[in-house]
Amino acid sequence: MTQALPPGLSETDHAAIETIRRLAANTLAPAAAETDETASFPAAQLQALAGLGALGMNLPERWGGPGLSAMALAACVEAIAGACGATASALTAHFLATDAILIGGDDPLRARYLPAAASGETLGAFALTEPRAGSNPADMRCAAKRTANGYRLSGVKHFISNGAMADFITVFAITDPAAAHKGISAFVVDKNTPGLVAGLPEKTMGLKGGHVFELSFDCEIPAENRIGTEGSGFRTAMKVLDNGRVEVASMCLGIAQAALDAALGWVRQRQIGGQALGEYQGIQWMLADMATQLQAARLLTQDAAAKRAQGMRFSLEASMAKLFASEAAGKVADLALQIHGGYGFTRDMPLERHVRDLRIMRIYEGSSEVQRNIIARHLLV
Ligand SMILES: Cc1cc2nc3c(=O)[nH]c(=O)nc-3n(C[C@H](O)[C@H](O)[C@H](O)COP(=O)(O)OP(=O)(O)OC[C@H]3O[C@@H](n4cnc5c(N)ncnc54)[C@H](O)[C@@H]3O)c2cc1C
Known part of the structure; x- marks a missing residue:
């Protein structure tokens, strides 16, 4: 639709x-x-x-x-x-x-x-997460130490989407260990930089085409590849993630809407007990709940996007949109699969793919728990 x-x-x-x-x-x-x-x-x-x-x-x-x-x-x-x-x-x-x-x-x-x-001449990747630092990126170990011409970057990032395909990677690393998150800086690392090594793509449950990699760095980076001033990396990463969370919410809307559309088509044609499945009130109520959840998620997402467009602060709205849309979309896709019965469980239909693809939306770019922490922090200031 x-x-x-x-x-x-x-x-x-x-x-x-x-x-x-x-x-x-x-x-x-x-x-x-x-x-x-x-x-x-x-x-x-x-x-x-x-x-x-x-x-x-x-x-x-x-x-x-x-x-x-x-x-x-x-x-x-x-x-x-x-x-x-x-x-x-x-x-x-x-x-x-x-x-x-x-x-x-x-x-x-x-x-x-x-x-x-x-x-589209070049493709980028964004490398914040490390094996020991996902939900709390301030715990990162990746370090960038000053050299005569720039920085020596060393450490490991993992679960990096596009990692091995990317022509350039924005990487976050500690330049001042004593300054906690204010000691994190950001850099651009070019694909062919000696000392940059990508692992094999992870085997994931969903979004199987969206390859994620471990990247290890033992690289010399020119000073002009630092993004902004030393110590500004964490602030940059958080602002980027505000944008990213609106995009994750938007992805949730797209996939869940596809699942709802499939369910609407199915209930019109599937005959059970001499009538179309969509004529049963139990099914109608499921569809009504799915559409309502999706509309609420869409309005939260549009609100966050509108505030972003107006140049207003929108961290709170982005977290609310991502939290609500990812959880609502998971429920909508699950119900859409349920409505398809056994057919929904087969790989001949897109429902099981939608369910698998949506599962990561509650985890990446800040899990649902992390979004709740952010929202609560805004409430309690
Ligand atoms: C397919 C995929 C693509 C990804 N792409 C990228 C990418 O391009 N770039 C990038 O940098 N990262 C990427 N990631 C990493 C992703 O952002 C992290 O996996 C995510 O932030 C969670 O971190 P973690 O896996 O270390 O889980 P952990 O931080 O170990 O969390 C484990 C559990 O603890 C919960 N938890 C953590 N802290 C709290 C708390 N304070 N209170 C309550 N519960 C808590 C979490 O919600 C989660 O349920 C990707 C991951 C995947 C799987």
Whole structure:
């Protein structure tokens, strides 16, 4: 079902959403099952998106983006995820990488990386998580020590989406161990930097095309690849994650809407006891709850996106949107599978893929527990 758009979108926004929806339906959706089945990285899908300028959708025109509003960006991510969750996850990981440079970097660094990333010439990855530091990234061990020409970066990051495919990686490391999170700085590491080694892709439950890797670093990094000032890395990462959480919420909406749409189609055609399944009140109530949960998640997501578009602080709204949308989407997809009965459990139908793809949404970019901590902190100031 085509989703109504929020008010206040420009003509450029509407045109971009329309174009992305068309590509999602015609190119991404038909390839989604095979991408999952073969666990193959969606390189061709990202290239198709790049052809529309979509790899820079999060960037302003000055740096090669189309100048979309945050609401339009959310609607585009929703459409892409509704067609193929793995493609949306790889794309939004690229957005995290470029957001870090946009938010934390200076103009020379932006000029070096952002236009190429916006055009799809290069792909980015965002490396914050470490084996011992996920929910609390301030516990990181990855270190960057000053050398004559820059920094010696050493340490391990893991679960890094796009890691081995990326042309550049934004990496967070400690430059001042005594300053706790204020001693974390961010860097851009180029793909061919000696001492950067990627492991094999992790075997994941869902988003199988959205490959994640362990990356180890023992690298010399030029000083001009530092993003912003020393010690500003943690603040940059948190701002990037505010954006990322609205994108995760949008992915949840897209995948859950696809599951609801499938359920609506199924209950019209499936006959049980001489009538269509959709004529049973028990099923109707399930559908009503699913649509209501989804609409509530969409409004929270649009609220966070609108505040982002207005340049307001939106950490609280981003956490609420991510928390609610990821939990609601999981329930919606599970009910959609239930409505399909045994057919929903088979791999001939997309329901089990939607359920698997959605599971990570409650974990990455801050788990549900971490979102609740953030929301409670805002309440208790
Ligand atoms: C498919 C995938 C893609 C990813 N992509 C990226 C990426 O591109 N870049 C990147 O940097 N990272 C990425 N990650 C990492 C992801 O962000 C982390 O897995 C996530 O932040 C959780 O960290 P953790 O796995 O170390 O879990 P832990 O931090 O060990 O958490 C374990 C459990 O404890 C709970 N918990 C933690 N702290 C608290 C608390 N204070 N109160 C209550 N409960 C708590 C958590 O909610 C969770 O349920 C990815 C992960 C996956 C699986």
